[in-house]
Amino acid sequence: MAELKILHNPRCSKSRQTLTLLQEKGYDPVVVEYLKQPLSEAEIRELFAKLGLDDVKSMMRVKEAEYKEAGLQQADTSDDERFAAMAAHPKLIERPVVINGDKAKIGRPPESVLDIL
Template structure:
């Protein structure tokens, strides 16, 4: 089962959604701004992504600076998770997740690596 962490206001997220629909793939849309993921969900997602914790955060969001994340030399998983719990809009998007893997869809075509 595929899960797409989706923000309908984001053009890259909309492109990823269209790619999944065109592929005829069965998936669930997670509108993470409406229903933010829990700490345990974020922890599992980070593990599946296999990227540095800082890579799942949107560095250009004002909340990144207001939380002081721009002042850190390194962002560990716990810091990233706590930031995402406070400001879900910091989550990089789109993200496509399966039961054992996940990928950030930047560029959106990157999601094809899981299909």
């Protein structure tokens, strides 16, 4: 079985709820506090592929000040610019994310991660 991981921010209620849900289901995921241990741009690109999303913005916290300050809401912003911004500002990555092998899911709502277990 693949190693189960959660990209976790302990200050986020959804992140805490998702971690609790996994533990209640008998899982003991590796907890990665991604604000303290930032992902590289390559890791973020790999995560995007595992999420199976069509749009990079779908894995971003578009309401964060850094998003608007960096001009990432502009229609001509490239995916490369968005990936670079998430590497530079990890708080722009939507949370929590549960990773199970080659699949990943954003825990909004927390129950949505059960699909990949």
